[in-house]
Amino acid sequence: MPIDLQELYPKLIHLMLDTVLVVDRDNQIVFVSDACEALLGYRADEMTGSATTDYMHPEDLAATRASIVRVMNGQPHVDFRNRYIRKDEGVVYILWAAFLVRGSGGADGCRA
Numbered sequence: 001m002p003i004d005l006q007e008l009y010p011k012l013i014h015l016m017l018d019t020v021l022v023v024d025r026d027n028q029i030v031f032v033s034d035a036c037e038a039l040l041g042y043r044a045d046e047m048t049g050s051a052t053t054d055y056m057h058p059e060d061l062a063a064t065r066a067s068i069v070r071v072m073n074g075q076p077h078v079d080f081r082n083r084y085i086r087k088d089e090g091v092v093y094i095l096w097a098a099f100l101v102r103g104s105g106g107a108d109g110c111r112a
Contacts, residue, residue, distance in 0.1 A: 019094075022101075025072065027051045039094075041087030057083035057091060071098045 022031035032044035076099040
């Protein structure tokens, strides 16, 4: 029986323990994997459409914004560490990687 990879990929992402976010060029979250709820306490539907910076520790915003510019200019960032504010107001340190993905129709986004 052939495997439909297009159908399988989204299911595999939701099985991962790592949080996966897809962000558009305007810093708006367009996809959140299920693992995000365990890490940050937010369901995917709560985060989709909001800015990633809405969840970041205020002291880390300047460095994070600089990293976002770097990634959106086509330079992957694979070893960035910053803090996020959980829904319960706790702080979690995250080590993440992000890279630019060229989409169809010229749309760009960032995957973290």
